[in-house]
Amino acid sequence: METHFFTRRDFLRHLTLAGAAALLPLMPSAWAATGQYVPAGRAAAFPPGQFHAVTLPGGHRVYVRRLPGRRPAFLALSAACTHKGCPVAWRAADRKFHCPCHGGQFDATGRAIAGPPPRPLAALPTKVRNGILLIQA
Ligand code: FES
Structure with missing residues (x-):
């Protein structure tokens, strides 16, 4: 009968995998533009003036803000x-x-406005159809 012990090497391997998983949200996005409009939610559900984080179909994360105005x-x-x-993360404060x-x-x-980024964040085209906000991703 074979006995399996949890060795120090096993422990370190698991610790390394857990650490890598914890860093995944910080990894650079592999997103590539498709040029297609995808639904982001009901337009009326976005209160004006505030940023909302939205994950589009395909996994691209965007921040959406409804601009003031009648339309x-x-x-x-x-x-x-x-x-x-x-x-990036939005800090309202x-x-x-x-x-x-x-x-x-x-x-x-x-x-x-600070640090090494060479360009502004990409602004994605939007449109509203049948009350649904569509974003070109
Ligand atoms: S990846 Fe954002 S400042 Fe370097």
């Missing part, structure tokens, strides 16, 4: 940092997007 209009910014592709990888920052329009 629904939207700003949709890719969450992929323009430096190395890490996912200071009204900036922050990148966790190298400290890049973007303002509420997506403009790069």
Whole structure:
């Protein structure tokens, strides 16, 4: 009968895998534009003025803000940092997007304002059809 012991090497291997899994959300996005409009939700469900994180079909994460006005209009910014592709996070307290990888920052329009990002966040075209917000991904 064979006895299996959980060796130090096994423990370190599992620890390494768990650590890698924990870092996955920080990994650069492998998203590539398809040019197709995909549904992001009911347009009326987005209150004006606030950013909402939306994960589109296909896994691309975007931040959507409904612009003030009578006709629904939207700003949709890719969450992929323009430096190395890490996912940025919106912080309402200071009204900036922050990148966790190298400290890049973007303002509420997506403009790069600090750190290494060379370009603004990608603004994705939007349209509303039958009450559904569609984003070109
Ligand atoms: S990947 Fe965002 S600052 Fe480097």
